[in-house]
Amino acid sequence: MSQSDSLSARYRSQVAELTGALDANDEAAFRSAFERLRAQLNVEFNPELKRITADAQSALRRFREQARLEVLADQEVPDARRRLAHVVKLTEEAAHRTLDLVDQSTPLIDRMSLEAAQLLEEWGLHGSRQLAVATLWPERAYESLERAVRDAERVRRFLSQMLLAQGYQDLSGQIINAVIRLVTELEMVLGQLVVLAHGEDTRRMPALKLEEMQAAASEFSRGVGPQVPGTASGEALGSQEDIDALIASVAAGN
Amino acid sequence: MSSNMKILVVDDFSTMRRIVKGLLNELGYSDITEADDGNTALPLLKNGAFDFLITDWNMPGMPGLDLLKAVRADAKLGKLPVLMLTAEAKREQIIEAAQAGVSGYVIKPFTAATLKEKIDKILASKAAA
Numbered sequence: 001m002s003q004s005d006s007l008s009a010r011y012r013s014q015v016a017e018l019t020g021a022l023d024a025n026d027e028a029a030f031r032s033a034f035e036r037l038r039a040q041l042n043v044e045f046n047p048e049l050k051r052i053t054a055d056a057q058s059a060l061r062r063f064r065e066q067a068r069l070e071v072l073a074d075q076e077v078p079d080a081r082r083r084l085a086h087v088v089k090l091t092e093e094a095a096h097r098t099l100d101l102v103d104q105s106t107p108l109i110d111r112m113s114l115e116a117a118q119l120l121e122e123w124g125l126h127g128s129r130q131l132a133v134a135t136l137w138p139e140r141a142y143e144s145l146e147r148a149v150r151d152a153e154r155v156r157r158f159l160s161q162m163l164l165a166q167g168y169q170d171l172s173g174q175i176i177n178a179v180i181r182l183v184t185e186l187e188m189v190l191g192q193l194v195v196l197a198h199g200e201d202t203r204r205m206p207a208l209k210l211e212e213m214q215a216a217a218s219e220f221s222r223g224v225g226p227q228v229p230g231t232a233s234g235e236a237l238g239s240q241e242d243i244d245a246l247i248a249s250v251a252a253g254n
Numbered sequence: 255m256s257s258n259m260k261i262l263v264v265d266d267f268s269t270m271r272r273i274v275k276g277l278l279n280e281l282g283y284s285d286i287t288e289a290d291d292g293n294t295a296l297p298l299l300k301n302g303a304f305d306f307l308i309t310d311w312n313m314p315g316m317p318g319l320d321l322l323k324a325v326r327a328d329a330k331l332g333k334l335p336v337l338m339l340t341a342e343a344k345r346e347q348i349i350e351a352a353q354a355g356v357s358g359y360v361i362k363p364f365t366a367a368t369l370k371e372k373i374d375k376i377l378a379s380k381a382a383a
Contacts, residue, residue: 095269102276160366163276167363170270171341174312220350221319223312226341226362236343240361240368243348247359250352 014040064197073190081183088173088180095169102159109159113152116145174225257282260302264288264295264309264321265339270362274308274339277366281373292316296324299331306373311340311347319351326355335376339364 014037021030063069123142227236237243261283265271271288278286287302289295291313299307307325311318318338325331337358338351351359357379358372 092267092269096272099269099272099276160277160280163273164363164366166269167273170265170267170273171362173267174341220347222317223319223340223342223347224344225312227343235345237345237348237361238343240364243343243359243361246345246348247352247356250349 010040011037060197069190069197070194073187073194077183077187077190081180081187084176084180084183088176091169091172095166098162098166102163106156106159109152109155113149113156116148116152120145120149171226175228178225258285259283259305260285260287261306261308262287262289262295262298262302262304264291264307264313264318266290266310266313270310274369277369280366281370290315292318292321292324295321299325299334300328304334306376307334307336308339309336311338311342311351319347319354322351322354322356335380337372337376339369 014033017033018030018037021027021033120142123137123145237246261278263271263274263278263286265274265288268290271290275286275288278284287298287304289298292309293315295307295309296316298304307321309318309321316324318340322336322338325334325336335357336355337360338356339360339362341362342348343361348359357376360368360372
């Protein structure tokens with residue numbers, strides 16, 4: 001039996017009854033035929049509807065019973081976000097402490113260098129190093145002063161390099177802040193999922209502004225932060241020389 | 255002009271502002287003001303008679319690229335030397351910055367020598383113009 005035959009066998013007589021009642025303008029007969037047709041449709045479609053509904057309820061129940069999801073949404077993901085923010089704060093404090101020490105050390109080394117240089121100069125006023133050593137200071141003291149001037153210059157260079165090395169805090173901070181933004185977004189999505197699983201009214205919740213967040217994140221002018229090996233961050237130039245060459249070529253083209 | 259130059263350093267990380275300020279001090283520049291993004295930098299620039307701008311790119315509020323464009327679009331500030339000091343290293347970003355009129359572009363992490371070289375080069379080309 002084809003599908004159309006089956007359809008015809010099942011519904012032709014009922015549709016005929018409906019048409020007959022309409023032609024006769026018999027409302028009671030029409031309603032009665034309509035109810036029979038509806039009952040027939042219910043008999044045919046209800047099992048499928050019941051199965052789908054049961055599957056959905058079962059899935060929702062399993063989802064609700066996933067206590068892990070709630071722990072993640074309520075505790076662990078927000079904790080992860082706070083931990084990352086704390087790391088940024090700690091590294092920032094450590095970098096500032098190092099910069100404070102560099103700031104405090106620089107004038108000390110400058111003074112040491114200056115005083116040693118002045119002593120050497122005064123020594124020079126005595127006419128010669130040999131005379132100065134013979135009359136005023138031992139040879140060892142003279143050499144020590146010369147070394148102090150040289151070492152002070154080296155320490156000053158080291159301090160300058162220590163100052164620059166603290167730039168890691170800016171770079172690592174930018175990378176961690178990008179992860180914090182991602183974790184915050186994940187936290188919002190998980191929160192919404194938990195609310196949905198409990199069948200609560202989501203209309204009172206703040207709307208998820210994912211599209212807005214994604215648009216903001218991908219906005220070109222905002223930048224993407226430091227390059228991280230192994231991540232999809234697009235084509236990046238590796239050296240200052242490459243950048244200089246690119247800037248020069250664009251400038252030449254303008 | 256050089257050592258008396260009035261410089262504005264813009265970066266959202268206070269550590270980086272201190273580092274740049276420290277390096278500029280070593281290079282002999284002492285008149286340095288700080289701002290933490292383009293929104294705070296722009297009013298300072300408009301009212302402060304600055305000679306040189308060093309800015310990061312990736313900042314909350316107004317990013318460095320928008321600050322650069324705002325500077326170039328301003329009749330009074332249009333010719334201000336702008337050095338971008340940033341971790342943004344993608345080719346299209348650098349092209350965009352160059353087309354927006356950046357005077358120099360230094361990638362983080364950087365060295366004191368690179369910073370000095372770029373500042374000197376920008377000042378030399380400004381003097382020649």
